Amino acid sequence: SAQATEQYLSFAKDVALEAGRMIRKAFEQPRVNNYGRKSATDPVTETDHAVEAYILARIRERFPAHKVIGEESASQTVWTEQPTWIVDPIDGTANFVHRIPMCAVSIGFTVNREYIIGVIYNPILNELFEATHTSSSKLNGQPIHVSDVHDLSSACISTEGGSDRSEAKINWILTNLNRMLNNQVQCVRMMGSCALNLAYLACGRLDVSYERGPHPWDLAAGVLIVRRAGGTVLSGDFDNHSDFELTGGSVLAYTPALAGALLGNVL
Numbered sequence: 050s051a052q053a054t055e056q057y058l059s060f061a062k063d064v065a066l067e068a069g070r071m072i073r074k075a076f077e078q079p080r081v082n083n084y085g086r087k088s089a090t091d092p093v094t095e096t097d098h099a100v101e102a103y104i105l106a107r108i109r110e111r112f113p114a115h116k117v118i119g120e121e122s123a124s125q126t127v128w129t130e131q132p133t134w135i136v137d138p139i140d141g142t143a144n145f146v147h148r149i150p151m152c153a154v155s156i157g158f159t160v161n162r163e164y165i166i167g168v169i170y171n172p173i174l175n176e177l178f179e180a181t182h183t184s185s186s187k188l189n190g191q192p193i194h195v196s197d198v199h200d201l202s203s204a205c206i207s208t209e210g211g212s213d214r215s216e217a218k219i220n221w222i223l224t225n226l227n228r229m230l231n232n233q234v235q236c237v238r239m240m241g242s243c244a245l246n247l248a249y250l251a252c253g254r255l256d257v258s259y260e261r262g263p264h265p266w267d268l269a270a271g272v273l274i275v276r277r278a279g280g281t282v283l284s285g286d287f288d289n290h291s292d293f294e295l296t297g298g299s300v301l302a303y304t305p306a307l308a309g310a311l312l313g314n315v316l
């Protein structure tokens with residue numbers, strides 16, 4: 050019901066703002082080098098763990114029957130029809146570690162595998178992006194929309210290197226950078242947060258965001274925020290697009306105005 054949606058949204062925003070205070074406090078401390086790593090290229094900090102524990106505790110207290118998929122605990126990795134909170138305590142952990150202010154907490158909520166709530170909050174720049182399945186996306190309370198950019202020479206395209214450095218992945222990245230640069234796109238960015246890439250696409254700062262390798266918690270909130278801002282979100286590979294799949298390990302999101310120029314050339 051509409052009332053339930055409002056309750057979920059205000060809960061998610063409240064939790065994101067409080068999580069944001071934890072992230073900002075840690076971010077304001079001097080940069081250190083003694084954080085953990087999930088792999089050589091994938092950092093994880095005490096703050097990731099503390100923020101996730103905080104968010105999971107809030108969810109368990111308020112909605113004990115709901116499922117949770119969290120990046121650091123991955124207590125549940127199977128995405129079911131059940132009401133499910135999908136949480137990334139810090140998306141952009143490498144930026145956080147380097148004290149680059151492009152990191153965010155991402156909270157998505159799905160029921161019957163439908164995206165109901167999406168909240169992405171960057172506590173350093175104090176920007177809160179939100180959407181529900183029945184309302185349009187907002188940034189700090191103001192409605193947002195994807196851009197109307199329709200030519201590549203005006204387009205800003207964002208992608209990510211990610212932490213997988215296999216030969217196949219590196220080749221894929223380089224092939225696609227080549228395609229974009231040869232097609233004279235205005236700019237190419239790797240900003241280090243999948244969730245913020247989607248949020249920036251939703252509010253018209255970016256025109257395309259694509260990546261191979263993101264996880265459900267990087268995507269769950271952002272996919273709804275892009276769609277409710279008028280953007281297209283797909284899965285798949287270049288020249289081989291399919292309906293968006295949360296667990297599919299890829300994302301291709303863009304403003305529909307650019308579809309004609311993009312498809313078959315860059316994507």
Ligand code: IPD
Pocket residue numbers: 120137139140141142143209210211212240241242243244260262263264267
């Ligand atoms: C990662 C970031 C990165 C993207 C990876 C994500 P994390 O999330 O969003 O930009 O390339 O795919 O997993 O580890 O910082 O939460």
